[in-house]
Amino acid sequence: MYLPAAPHLRLLRLLRDEGPVSRAELGDRLELSRPRLLAEVARLVAAELIVEAGMAASRGGRRSTLVELHPRLRFAAVDMGATSIDVEITNGRLEPLAAYREPVDIRSGPKAILQRVHDLLAKAKVEGVYEKLDGVGVGVPGPVSFRDGVPVSPPIMPGWDRYPVRELLTREYGCPAVVDNDVNIMAIGERHGGVAHSVDDFLFVKIGTGVGCGIHLAGGVFRGVDGCAGDIGHIQVETNGPVCTCGNTGCLEALFGGAALARDALAAARSGESPALAARLGDGRKATVTARDVADGAAEGDITCIRLIRDGGRRVGSVLATLVSFANPSMIVIGGGLAQLGHVLLAEIRSVVYRRSLPLATGNLPVVLSELGNRAGVTGAAVLASDAVFEQAS
Amino acid sequence: MYLPAAPHLRLLRLLRDEGPVSRAELGDRLELSRPRLLAEVARLVAAELIVEAGMAASRGGRRSTLVELHPRLRFAAVDMGATSIDVEITNGRLEPLAAYREPVDIRSGPKAILQRVHDLLAKAKVEGVYEKLDGVGVGVPGPVSFRDGVPVSPPIMPGWDRYPVRELLTREYGCPAVVDNDVNIMAIGERHGGVAHSVDDFLFVKIGTGVGCGIHLAGGVFRGVDGCAGDIGHIQVETNGPVCTCGNTGCLEALFGGAALARDALAAARSGESPALAARLGDGRKATVTARDVADGAAEGDITCIRLIRDGGRRVGSVLATLVSFANPSMIVIGGGLAQLGHVLLAEIRSVVYRRSLPLATGNLPVVLSELGNRAGVTGAAVLASDAVFEQAS
Numbered sequence: 001m002y003l004p005a006a007p008h009l010r011l012l013r014l015l016r017d018e019g020p021v022s023r024a025e026l027g028d029r030l031e032l033s034r035p036r037l038l039a040e041v042a043r044l045v046a047a048e049l050i051v052e053a054g055m056a057a058s059r060g061g062r063r064s065t066l067v068e069l070h071p072r073l074r075f076a077a078v079d080m081g082a083t084s085i086d087v088e089i090t091n092g093r094l095e096p097l098a099a100y101r102e103p104v105d106i107r108s109g110p111k112a113i114l115q116r117v118h119d120l121l122a123k124a125k126v127e128g129v130y131e132k133l134d135g136v137g138v139g140v141p142g143p144v145s146f147r148d149g150v151p152v153s154p155p156i157m158p159g160w161d162r163y164p165v166r167e168l169l170t171r172e173y174g175c176p177a178v179v180d181n182d183v184n185i186m187a188i189g190e191r192h193g194g195v196a197h198s199v200d201d202f203l204f205v206k207i208g209t210g211v212g213c214g215i216h217l218a219g220g221v222f223r224g225v226d227g228c229a230g231d232i233g234h235i236q237v238e239t240n241g242p243v244c245t246c247g248n249t250g251c252l253e254a255l256f257g258g259a260a261l262a263r264d265a266l267a268a269a270r271s272g273e274s275p276a277l278a279a280r281l282g283d284g285r286k287a288t289v290t291a292r293d294v295a296d297g298a299a300e301g302d303i304t305c306i307r308l309i310r311d312g313g314r315r316v317g318s319v320l321a322t323l324v325s326f327a328n329p330s331m332i333v334i335g336g337g338l339a340q341l342g343h344v345l346l347a348e349i350r351s352v353v354y355r356r357s358l359p360l361a362t363g364n365l366p367v368v369l370s371e372l373g374n375r376a377g378v379t380g381a382a383v384l385a386s387d388a389v390f391e392q393a394s
Numbered sequence: 395m396y397l398p399a400a401p402h403l404r405l406l407r408l409l410r411d412e413g414p415v416s417r418a419e420l421g422d423r424l425e426l427s428r429p430r431l432l433a434e435v436a437r438l439v440a441a442e443l444i445v446e447a448g449m450a451a452s453r454g455g456r457r458s459t460l461v462e463l464h465p466r467l468r469f470a471a472v473d474m475g476a477t478s479i480d481v482e483i484t485n486g487r488l489e490p491l492a493a494y495r496e497p498v499d500i501r502s503g504p505k506a507i508l509q510r511v512h513d514l515l516a517k518a519k520v521e522g523v524y525e526k527l528d529g530v531g532v533g534v535p536g537p538v539s540f541r542d543g544v545p546v547s548p549p550i551m552p553g554w555d556r557y558p559v560r561e562l563l564t565r566e567y568g569c570p571a572v573v574d575n576d577v578n579i580m581a582i583g584e585r586h587g588g589v590a591h592s593v594d595d596f597l598f599v600k601i602g603t604g605v606g607c608g609i610h611l612a613g614g615v616f617r618g619v620d621g622c623a624g625d626i627g628h629i630q631v632e633t634n635g636p637v638c639t640c641g642n643t644g645c646l647e648a649l650f651g652g653a654a655l656a657r658d659a660l661a662a663a664r665s666g667e668s669p670a671l672a673a674r675l676g677d678g679r680k681a682t683v684t685a686r687d688v689a690d691g692a693a694e695g696d697i698t699c700i701r702l703i704r705d706g707g708r709r710v711g712s713v714l715a716t717l718v719s720f721a722n723p724s725m726i727v728i729g730g731g732l733a734q735l736g737h738v739l740l741a742e743i744r745s746v747v748y749r750r751s752l753p754l755a756t757g758n759l760p761v762v763l764s765e766l767g768n769r770a771g772v773t774g775a776a777v778l779a780s781d782a783v784f785e786q787a788s
Contacts, residue, residue, distance in 0.1 A: 143754055153754050201619050213720065222611070224722025225595050228754045235716045236750055248750065322629045322716050326607065328618020356630055356642065360537055360547050360622045 007032055008040055012049060012390040015069045016093055017192075022056035024064035041067060047393055049073070069093060074130035075385040076173070078117055078138040079182060079377030082106050082156055082209045085113070087120045088378040089129045094192070094386065098129040099378070106141060109159035114168065121173075136169050136177040137385030139185035139377050141210070143228040149179045152227055155246060156210070176388040182206070182377055183230060184221045186370070187214025189380030190333050194371035201330045203323060204370070205232075207316065208336035209258040215327070232323070233257065237315045252319055256312035258291060258337055265289045268304045276302035295341050306344060313345045317352025324357040324365065335370030342369070401426055402434055406443060406784040409463045410487055411586075416450035418458035435461060441787055443467070463487060468524035469779040470567070472511055472532040473576060473771030476500050476550055476603045479507070481514045482772040483523045488586070488780065492523040493772070500535060503553035508562065515567075530563045530571040531779030533579035533771050535604070537622035543573045546621055549640060550604070570782040576600070576771055577624060578615045580764070581608025583773030584727050588765035595724045597717060598764070599626075601710065602730035603652040609721070626717070627651065631709045646713055650706035652685060652731055659683045662698045670696030689735050703738045710739075711746025718751040718759065729764030736763070 005013075010030055015021060021029070027037045044050045051070050055063045069092030079086040087100045100120045104113060117138075124130060142154025149166025151157060169177035180188075187204035190196045196204070196216070204214035211233035215222040223229050233253035234246050241250025242260075254260060269277035269289050276297030277289050297305030320332060332353070334346060350367045357365075370376055399407075404424055409415060415423070421431045438444045445464050449457045463486030473480040481494045494514045498507060511532075518524060536548025543560025545551060563571035574582075581598035584590045590598070590610070598608035605627035609616040617623050627647035628640050635644025636654075648654060663671035663683050670691030671683050691699030714726060726747070728740060744761045751759075764770055 155752075215720075217611075217616070219613075222721075224755070225724040226722055226754050226757070228752065229720065229722035231719050231722070231752055231755065232716075234752055235719050236712070246752065318630070319716070322626075322713070323720055325625050325629050326609075326623065326717055326720065327616075328620055328623035328625070330619040358549075358622065358625055358628055358640065360620050361618070361625065363620070 006394060007036070008044060008393055009387075009390050011040060012044070012069070012393065013387075015050060015067065016386055016390075019093060020053055020056075020066045020068035022064035022066055024056070026067060044393060049390070049393055072131070073134050074132070075382045075389075076121055076124075076133050076136045077378040077381035077385060078136070079185065079381055080104075080106060080113065080117075080138065080140045081182065081377075082141050085116060085120070086374065086378050087117065087124075088375075088382065089121075089124050090382045092386070094379065094382045096378075098124050098127065100124070106157050106160075110163040110165065114165070118172065133173045133175050135175050135385035135389040136173055137185070137381030137383070137388070138165060138169065138177065138179045139182040139381050140165070140179065141182045143226070143231065144179055144181045144184075144223075145227045146178075146180055146223050149177070151179075176385070176392055178381075178384040178388045180221070180381075180384060181212070181214075181223075181227070181230070183212035183214040184223065185214075185378075185380030185384060186335055186372075186376040187216045187221060187333075187380065188383050189372055189376040189378070190335065190370055191216055191380075192383045193379050194333070194376060195368050196331055196333055199331050201327075202333060203320070203327070203329050203331075204333045204335060204376075205316070205320065206336035207257055207312075207334065207338035211253045211257045211316070211336075213323070232319055235319050237318060252315060256315050256338075261291055261294060261308065261312065261338065262288055264308055265291075265294050265305075268308070274302055274304035276300055276305055291338050291340060298341070298344050309341050309344045310348045312338075312341075313348025314352055316345075317349040318356065320349060320367075321353050321356035324353055324361050328361050330365065332365065332367045333370050334367065335373070335376055339369050339373070400788060401430070402438060402787055403781075403784050405434060406438070406463070406787065407781075409444060409461065410780055410784075413487060414447055414450075414460045414462035416458035416460050418450070420461060438787060443784075443787055466525070467528050467783075468526070469776045469783070470515055470518075470524075470527050470530045471772040471775035471779060472530070473579065473775055474498075474500060474507065474511075474532065474534045475576065475771075476535050479510060479514070480768065480772050481511065481518075482769075482776065483515075483518050484776045486780070488773070488776045490772075492518050492521065494518070500551050500554075504557040504559065508559070512566065527567045527569050529569050529779035529783040530567055531579070531775035531777070531782070532559060532563065532571065532573045533576040533775050534559070534573065535576045537620070537625065538573055538575045538578075538617075539621045540572075540574055540617050541621075543571070545573075570779070570786055572775075572778040572782045574615070574775075574778060575606070575608075575617075575621070575624070577606035577608040578617065579608075579772075579774030579778060580729055580766075580770040581610045581615060581727075581774065582777050583766055583770040583775075584729065584764055585610055585774075586777045587773050588727075588770060589762050590725055590727055593725050595721075596727060597714070597721070597723050597725075598727045598729060598770075599710070599714065600730035601651055601706075601728065601732035605647045605651045605710070605730075607717070626713055629713050631712060646709055650709050650732075655685055655688060655702065655706065655732065656682055658702055659685075659688050659699075662702070668696055668698035670694055670699055685732050685734060692735070692738050700738060703735050704742045706732075706735075707739045707742025708746055711743040712750065714743060714761075715747050715750035718747055718755050722755050724759065726759065726761045727764050728761065729767070729770055731768075733763050733767070 073092030077088045088096045151160040213230035234251045238250035244251035244254035268274040269281040280293045467486035471482045545554040607624035628645045632644035638645035638648035662668040663675040
């Protein structure tokens with residue numbers, strides 16, 4: 001069973017998530033005696049994690065000193081995708097002070113990609129966003145050994161297998177670093193500041209180039225024995241479906257996801273089956289149609305675009321119905337690039353999940369879109385970075 | 395994250411699982427100072443949960459006093475199935491002192507079934523197995539709100555919805571009682587004394603009349619938000635399959651499980667498609683063939699029997715492949731009545747799971763048969779009962 005976290009960790013998280021709090025209120029909220037609280041505060045002030053910041057408004061008696069996170073705290077949050085890097089520098093409250101986004105190809109390998117990350121962080125330093133980083137959180141698009149801080153056999157990341165990402169970052173920046181799977185950090189982000197705020201047991205389903213699932217249970221993200229829990233993109237949904245990059249046939253990812261949708265949409269545009277997509281492909285100078293084009297086509301009433309989205313939603317829904325029967329979560333959040341397919345996709349997923357799972361498990365099961373969009377990943381990476389720093393303050 | 399359990403709980407569990415231990419060793423194992431340990435021991439002796447029992451063999455210095463669970467501790471373990479009740483009375487170490495098994499029909503409702511349980515427990519008392527019960531653990535064949543100690547909308551248990559099972563047992567026997575789903579207690583039993591001994595993250599798949607899954611994660615059984623996690627019998631495995639008792643079509647349970655296998659085997663016997671089953675049906679005086687008949691037919695090389703088992707294994711395997719991708723467990727245990735189909739079933743399940751899941755998740759994933767067989771349930775119920783009693787000793 002889960003026991004509550006240590007007092008210093010709860011204190012620092014409370015200041016991170018709610019801002020300045022008076023000492024009197026801190027004592028009440030953390031159920032700490034006054035001497036115990038004062039000792040914790042003094043210790044964390046000495047560690048330069050918090051500062052005392054003036055007087056709180058009176059609660060009727062003596063006015064109490066306000067406590068807040070040290071204003072110089074800085075976390076770097078990095079979300080590596082298959083085709084882009086997002087970097088944010090945040091303060092202690094995880095408010096973004098600077099954000100950078102760059103197209104990259106994750107297949108160019110760890111040295112090149114980490115160099116890009118270093119360049120972006122160096123740029124932020126030059127721009128005066130931080131003097132020194134206190135923690136770094138990184139998400140990568142593949143399975144990760146969270147304990148070891150390394151990617152493990154990541155299918156779309158050649159050269160990254162067991163590459164010591166965490167160790168190199170810790171050494172480079174002289175602060176705690178954390179490495180996790182990209183979908184896990186999105187789930188953490190959505191729980192911190194998005195639609196799953198304060199929801200304990202939920203699934204975050206990312207439908208991007210590939211498909212993955214972040215599993216949030218009471219105590220945090222559930223990673224499984226080898227760190228590959230939630231790897232749902234290679235679940236078979238059609239016995240004789242198309243061949244997948246993994247070598248099997250009929251995987252969810254081979255049928256729906258950014259790559260599969262682009263393939264099917266391009267075919268529908270070229271054959272003229274979809275007038276809306278054919279128009280967007282135009283005179284042939286444009287080589288691809290995008291998920292955005294499909295969403296727009298559907299909004300215009302193009303039947304093929306609607307069918308493409310509904311077919312995909314049905315397939316995602318059938319996998320999610322299975323996972324709902326298995327895990328009985330209290331919410332499903334849909335994120336990733338294809339979340340922009342919006343209501344049509346969501347309606348189809350809901351319809352399959354509600355029809356195919358037992359009433360008890362779906363009686364009160366919201367299936368909703370991500371609120372944070374492409375900021376979910378960096379938000380979660382910042383949460384992980386701050387937790388790592390706060391935990392070390394014991 | 396999981397923090398260690400309280401010292402008294404670890405102490406009592408250690409004595410339960412390993413038998414008498416010297417005070418010196420207890421201090422070492424629990425990492426308690428000598429005064430703290432002596433205080434805990436004194437308190438638990440006063441609570442009549444443990445006794446001091448002579449001297450341990452010397453470890454080189456002064457001989458240390460042995461401590462063991464109170465010899466008069468008695469737990470009642472009850473495993474209610476769809477068609478039978480198993481009851482065991484155990485001592486503190488969970489060794490069975492008496493065991494009873496009775497055919498019942500769970501559909502006869504809570505009053506009649508609980509009366510049968512009371513009768514069996516009264517019989518044990520008359521036989522001198524116990525004077526007073528210290529804890530009662532019960533498994534029922536349906537979803538349970540573990541917190542409330544009541545079944546919740548159990549499909550095959552009419553009249554049991556929110557029936558106050560735990561409350562009635564607590565009142566009747568004047569001791570802590572625990573109610574859980576039957577598959578969950580089997581998982582707990584298998585972890586305590588079976589093939590999953592000391593394995594933290596595993597799935598226990600029961601293939602009985604119906605199909606269900608106990609999910610064991612680091613801290614214990616994972617029950618989901620509504621207590622129905624692991625309800626995998628109603629996952630759709632064939633779009634146009636037979637109609638299930640739940641109203642949907644193509645559920646795993648409608649295609650394989652005790653009821654489905656009996657139906658298919660009887661059809662094969664009657665049509666003469668399976669000579670082995672036809673011979674067992676004989677001249678028509680026998681109305682059914684059983685899973686045992688199918689297992690025996692397969693052992694004799696009857697092709698239809700082998701096909702029935704392999705078809706079932708393939709369907710179970712396809713669901714498990716999905717769950718392996720999702721949860722990345724470290725072991726899968728197959729139990730329930732149909733586990734007697736043995737190697738043919740297991741081989742087919744393994745083949746599908748290994749072929750359909752990513753190498754990282756299956757690189758070291760044993761798929762094995764339950765060791766405890768139909769004692770898994772009562773074993774787990776006794777573990778739950780003892781844990782409830784030990785926790786209350788704080």
